[in-house]
Amino acid sequence: MAIITKVCDEAAGIKTFTLEFKEPEIQKSFDYRPGQFVELTVFGVGEAPISITSSPVNKGYLELTVAAVGKVTRALHLRKEKDVAGLRGPYGNGFPFDEVKGKNILFVGGGIGAAPLRSLINQMFAYRDNFAKISILYGAREPGLLCFIDDLEGWGKTENSEVLLTVDAPDAKWRGNVGVVGSLLPKIDIDIKNTVAFICGPPIMIHFVLLDLLKMGFEEEQIITTMERRMECGVGKCGHCNIGKSYVCLDGPVFSYHQLRELGEDI
């Protein structure tokens, strides 16, 4: 059981909710890794799997960024501060962290798909010295759909870090890059051999960015991505998220491209 302590408009149709568990003991013991998700209940309506977008370094609260697309998510958007919501989790495997220390990190995000990346990025910036160059490429369909603007600004100002933005369809005020997020890739200058790439976004974006990265010389193991699948239970029973031998809710949602290819079903 959690209380919504803050609701923030993130972008068009997208809100960020800050939640605190009602029970202080649970809040204290609730630990998670970036990339994990919770099952969120809007009482009387239903449940939906949502990535945790805050970082484990932010103690005392959780942040969830949610796009209103259907029954549960629209109902959540009508909730206000002090309303309650149900949370169970954390579920899933989460991103590698210690394993990628010392390397250049390349983030490629699209739209609200960047929610789990934000969790990892903030965790890395909390231990910034442990990583070499960090490049963040982020895009959305239009400027109004870009999320996490304040975070992006902060990350961009940090030493040895860069943030590049793009939109597919600019408005009159847009001064930045125009095009799909893959069009930002040629603009970065990193030693690919010592780089790990994290990609999150809509499936079609992931598909094309994967191809771009492979072309640039990334090995399959150097590319980490998340799979979105329909989920109901989050604990490997209901069968909805099954891909080949894996259940995305248990063995994912984070996979290296290499693991994805081993799963069996065509992705």
Added chain:
Amino acid sequence: MKILSKSNLVPFLEGLGLEFKVNAPLYEGQDVLFGDLDSSKLATDFIGKPRLSPKEYSFPQRERLFTFKNNGGVEIEAHLNETKRVIWGIRPCDLYGLKFLDMVYLSDYVDPYYQARRSNTILLGLNCNKAEESCFCSSIGTGPFAREAFDLLFTDLGDVFLVEIGSKAGKKLIEKQANLFTNATSKDEKQAGILEEKSKKTFKTYIDLGKVEAKIAGASSSPVWAEEAAKCILCGGCNWVCPTCYCFNIEDVTSGDKTQRVRYWDSCQLGGFTQMAAMNSRATQAERLRQRIYHKFSYNPDKYGGEIGCTGCGRCIDVCPAGINIAYILRRVAN
């Protein structure tokens, strides 16, 4: 091993009824279906399997998990069904089906709702002396005679049942009504062995499981998926009748200030199964049919120590209005 004369079966089951809810196969019109014990309809000599497996008793088609009050949702009341139950007349294929569900629901994360039902249920099996047209349990190795997963196992020897004890709980049932049973002789056991061999010769549906296991991983782009899937009318029947299908949906049903969280069986043959906001991860029926077969013959064995997710009961063959036949598909995969 014990002997129970056939005329003592009803007294035995009614005796159990004093302590347990008793379910058994019953004649219902032209069908045999599990139901609450009714000695006037009790089916003891039916051939093949009841139209539906006894899965419903441990994993109901629709189950209330818990109820919460909506005014903040603080009061949560779980609905655990702990009815003490004995099911008689479970075919070997269905015993395996329950063993398989146990593996899914009682390993790793233990499902409390399934566990509550299952740990209060005693399974009394009934071997098959004859196969039906669609049965292929002998190819999977789950029947026609059971080797495991029963508390008691009955074999029809003509005038009497040979009763094998599979667990302490089963033994206790016999001890409580010991006057109904006599000891079996080696002649009885030998007769059961002969019946098993005879039964094995009555099968009309076969697959070569070894070949299926060896070839299935390489068959993902076989034309069989699209060819067979083209016939499917999306009724979901194959999943509904299957004793091992365990996938479900969760839904919150609200009335007034109370919300019930319910789960109900879902079907991987229906497009909605994998529908997400932005896309459907299995967009074609060919992929969905392949998922049903792969889940049972490749993914499940990989996840659960080699155990196949199909009992060979053949119910999905009998039920499919489009004539999609899992044994035919598996034979195509094997070649």
